[in-house]
Amino acid sequence: MRKIIPELEKFQNKPNEEIKVSVSEGISSLKNIITNLLDSKEAIEVYGTPKEAIDVLGGFLEEFHKQRIKLKIPMRHVYDGTSLNRAIELNKMKYTAARYSPLISNSRVSTTICGNKVVLKLWEHPIKIITIENSAVAKSYHDFFQILWGSSIYPNE
Numbered sequence: 001m002r003k004i005i006p007e008l009e010k011f012q013n014k015p016n017e018e019i020k021v022s023v024s025e026g027i028s029s030l031k032n033i034i035t036n037l038l039d040s041k042e043a044i045e046v047y048g049t050p051k052e053a054i055d056v057l058g059g060f061l062e063e064f065h066k067q068r069i070k071l072k073i074p075m076r077h078v079y080d081g082t083s084l085n086r087a088i089e090l091n092k093m094k095y096t097a098a099r100y101s102p103l104i105s106n107s108r109v110s111t112t113i114c115g116n117k118v119v120l121k122l123w124e125h126p127i128k129i130i131t132i133e134n135s136a137v138a139k140s141y142h143d144f145f146q147i148l149w150g151s152s153i154y155p156n157e
Contacts, residue, residue: 020133025126031060033119033129038067040115045145047078048107050123054086069094078145078152080104087155099152113141 024033037044054061068075077098079087087098112119116135122128132138 017135019137020131022131023128024131025128027056027127030121030127030129031057033131034060034064034112035067037112037114037117037119038064038071038073040117041071041073042115044068044073044075045077045113045142045149046075046110047101047145047148048104048110049077049079049083050107050110051083051086053110053121053123054083056123056127065093065096069096076145076149078104078148080107082106084155091155099149099154101148101152103148103151111141111145113138113145 024030065075072095074095075097077087077090077096079098079100081100081102084100087100090096090098108123110121110123112121116133116138118132118138118141120130120132122130
């Protein structure tokens with residue numbers, strides 16, 4: 001009991017972290033949210049991005065990756081099988097790894113995890129973005145990403 005009580009008191013005295021949720025829409029909002037992820041200087045994990053996202057974001061992604069690599073921020077991606085070429089391209093970048101998973105198929109929602117943030121993007125017109133800021137929520141999504149990453153396949157050139 002003497003060993004357990006101090007551990008239980010840690011949980012009792014721990015303040016609950018607030019959950020912040022914001023909803024926005026449009027390409028400009030998405031670009032701002034993605035760019036602001038670099039401020040945390042933490043690893044970025046992404047899964048479920050549809051093939052057309054590359055067309056929608058165009059040259060912005062190239063600039064984002066240049067900034068991210070300059071800051072030495074690692075990034076991992078899991079795509080579906082239709083984006084093998086994109087995964088191969090990303091694997092050529094520093095601080096970047098990409099795989100694909102047969103478990104993901106034609107997703108209309110992609111997920112980005114970075115620090116205490118989870119960004120959900122609904123790929124319709126106009127694009128809709130839900131940002132959740134909470135360490136426990138982000139950790140849960142990160143843990144799921146780890147499982148997905150572990151079951152994903154490295155693309156061959």
